[in-house]
Amino acid sequence: MNQIELSDTGEFETVSQRASYRPEPFSSLVEIDVAGASHPGAVRPRNEDHFYIGRFGRFLETLQTNLPADAVPARSDETGCGMIVADGLGGSAAGAEASKLAIISLLNLVLHTPDWILRLDDSLMTEEVMLRASERFLHIHQRLREQALEVPGLSGFATTLTVAFTTGDDLFVAHVGDSRAYLFGNGTLQQLTTDHTLVQTMVNQNLISRHEAATHQLRHVLVQALGDTGHELRAEVLRARLEDGNILLLCTDGLTEVVGDDDIRLVLGGDDDAKTMCQRLIDLAIGAGGPDNITVVVARYRLPPSNKSKTETP
Numbered sequence: 001m002n003q004i005e006l007s008d009t010g011e012f013e014t015v016s017q018r019a020s021y022r023p024e025p026f027s028s029l030v031e032i033d034v035a036g037a038s039h040p041g042a043v044r045p046r047n048e049d050h051f052y053i054g055r056f057g058r059f060l061e062t063l064q065t066n067l068p069a070d071a072v073p074a075r076s077d078e079t080g081c082g083m084i085v086a087d088g089l090g091g092s093a094a095g096a097e098a099s100k101l102a103i104i105s106l107l108n109l110v111l112h113t114p115d116w117i118l119r120l121d122d123s124l125m126t127e128e129v130m131l132r133a134s135e136r137f138l139h140i141h142q143r144l145r146e147q148a149l150e151v152p153g154l155s156g157f158a159t160t161l162t163v164a165f166t167t168g169d170d171l172f173v174a175h176v177g178d179s180r181a182y183l184f185g186n187g188t189l190q191q192l193t194t195d196h197t198l199v200q201t202m203v204n205q206n207l208i209s210r211h212e213a214a215t216h217q218l219r220h221v222l223v224q225a226l227g228d229t230g231h232e233l234r235a236e237v238l239r240a241r242l243e244d245g246n247i248l249l250l251c252t253d254g255l256t257e258v259v260g261d262d263d264i265r266l267v268l269g270g271d272d273d274a275k276t277m278c279q280r281l282i283d284l285a286i287g288a289g290g291p292d293n294i295t296v297v298v299a300r301y302r303l304p305p306s307n308k309s310k311t312e313t314p
Contacts, residue, residue: 027168028057028077031302035274036083039282041254042290048088048095049252049295052103056080056165058116080167083297085179087252089225090157098144098159102226105140106163120170130237133174137161137226137235144227158227162193162250169242169303176224176235179295180256182249183240184268189261194236196224220253244303251281254294259284274298 088095160177
């Protein structure tokens, strides 16, 4: 008889036992106020950034039955939210094409996956979700490299890609490049991702300080980007746990290059909705000179009380 280990308690249940109870709804009860915005900035003539926000999930709706009314739900939903930002490289149309193609390729890969992993009931499910994220980045990397060979004018194009998807209180982030993901809560702003830049590598090796890195002339040189043929790609994939009131921020370096953490913290710590926060962040970047394209996605979370969420993700 098959057994399934529950990661939250360490106890085991059989498949037949699992079929005897109805999963507690959680992810569909999570309230997410999410918005995104993108601006070419005050200097660049063209916006090479792209972003995407979407909801995903599954549902079961009872249309007709003679089972007892309390035996099956009239409708059961599990939902999640996916957010993506991409900053194209390669100049003008090539950079814009790279960031657009990366996002479209990722969405197609998700939609073509036949067995979405929709409940994280054990650590093996979580590991598989993270593995799939890494593999998808490799597929996108290869797709961009192929496109550069096929289309004249796209040689050397590449893009950053930062992806976040949440279900219930589970947060997954996959990342390549120097666009960032932040998590804000209880007055604290935490950078979740690591910049894949030459300067960050120098900081990691204690060759320069973080203060020196902020103004270093090589701070924009990437050591990893999707489509880049000069380096082996290894996506950063991580998992975190959301708490009630947390705010997730994804952004390109058009924001972080000119707007410091303290100013970002002040915006996210206010009472504005997600759309207004996005506009305030963009206004700050433009007010600081706006030398690059600026893209931000903000998601505010309200979580219902629960002993433990058993949530879903594709």
